Amino acid sequence: xxxxxxxxxxxxxxxxxxxxxxxxxxxxxxxxxxxxxxxxxxxxxxxxxxxxxxxxxxxxxxxxxxxxxxxxxxxxxxxxxxxxxxxxxxxxxxxxxxxxxxxxxxxxxxxxxxxxxxxxxxxxxxxxxxxxxxxxxxxxxxxxxxxxxxxxxxxxxxxxxxxxxxxxxxxxxxxxxxxxxxxxxxxxxxxxxxxxxxxxxxxxxxxxxxxxxxxxxxxxxxxxxxxxxxxxxxxxxxxxxxxxxxxxxxxxxxxxxxxxxxxxxxxxxxxxxxxxxxx
Numbered sequence: 001x002x003x004x005x006x007x008x009x010x011x012x013x014x015x016x017x018x019x020x021x022x023x024x025x026x027x028x029x030x031x032x033x034x035x036x037x038x039x040x041x042x043x044x045x046x047x048x049x050x051x052x053x054x055x056x057x058x059x060x061x062x063x064x065x066x067x068x069x070x071x072x073x074x075x076x077x078x079x080x081x082x083x084x085x086x087x088x089x090x091x092x093x094x095x096x097x098x099x100x101x102x103x104x105x106x107x108x109x110x111x112x113x114x115x116x117x118x119x120x121x122x123x124x125x126x127x128x129x130x131x132x133x134x135x136x137x138x139x140x141x142x143x144x145x146x147x148x149x150x151x152x153x154x155x156x157x158x159x160x161x162x163x164x165x166x167x168x169x170x171x172x173x174x175x176x177x178x179x180x181x182x183x184x185x186x187x188x189x190x191x192x193x194x195x196x197x198x199x200x201x202x203x204x205x206x207x208x209x210x211x212x213x214x215x216x217x218x219x220x221x222x223x224x225x226x227x228x229x230x231x232x233x234x235x236x237x238x239x240x241x242x243x244x245x246x247x248x249x250x251x252x253x254x255x256x257x258x259x260x261x262x263x264x265x266x267x268x269x270x271x272x273x274x275x276x277x278x279x
Contacts (some may be wrong), residue, residue: 005057007046021033068158069158071160074178097121124168163182216248224273241277
């Protein structure tokens with residue numbers, strides 16, 4: 001499962017649309033959307049609320065060690081070393097108030113910039129910026145999310161992705177502008193997810209457990225636009241391949257990146273993958 005935590009609906013909306021998530025209507029204090037082995041929860045603003053929402057999602061839906069948790073949202077940049085719209089993978093997260101620092105294990109190649117994130121309990125503007133600030137970028141959720149998620153998941157599966165919205169000189173947030181910034185960042189987010197999935201299945205777990213390949217199958221189903229019948233056949237073939245070879249096919253992750261424009265094209269890729277799994 002991919003768990004995504006956002007603060008605002010404007011941050012969530014492009015992700016909900018891209019991953020084709022549906023709203024869950026079971027009783028909850030949170031807006032939750034789910035589908036395709038992805039769950040998104042809107043925490044609202046603040047370190048504490050982000051921590052509570054993250055804990056709720058990971059416990060309610062039974063997160064396991066191979067699951068991935070991402071905090072995605074906008075941030076302010078302390079210096080002009082960044083540009084508006086820059087997508088940043090945080091390599092250090094600081095809670096400004098408790099002074100706790102957290103360090104994600106970034107074990108994969110990625111296409112984003114890296115920076116230190118510092119989280120505050122209140123909005124921060126340039127003219128009131130604390131002298132002792134350490135972060136390159138600031139927000140109000142990352143530290144709460146990361147401290148909570150790291151209790152349940154290994155550190156290489158917990159990440160904060162922030163998109164630069166302003167330089168601490170903003171007056172009013174435009175939801176449409178936020179939606180556009182998040183939408184533009186989705187290719188980076190998806191590449192990170194694919195790399196983490198590959199890491200979990202191939203690097204951290206030399207022999208993938210048969211019962212834990214559903215996420216891989218689901219990603220292939222979405223990228224190749226497979227029917228239910230094809231998806232079931234794919235899962236069976238993949239399990240048989242792992243039993244025979246004690247590993248995943250070396251080229252399987254290449255199928256994540258293909259662009260399908262028709263049913264016929266999807267079937268052709270499926271037939272190619274089927275041939276590999278029967279070898």
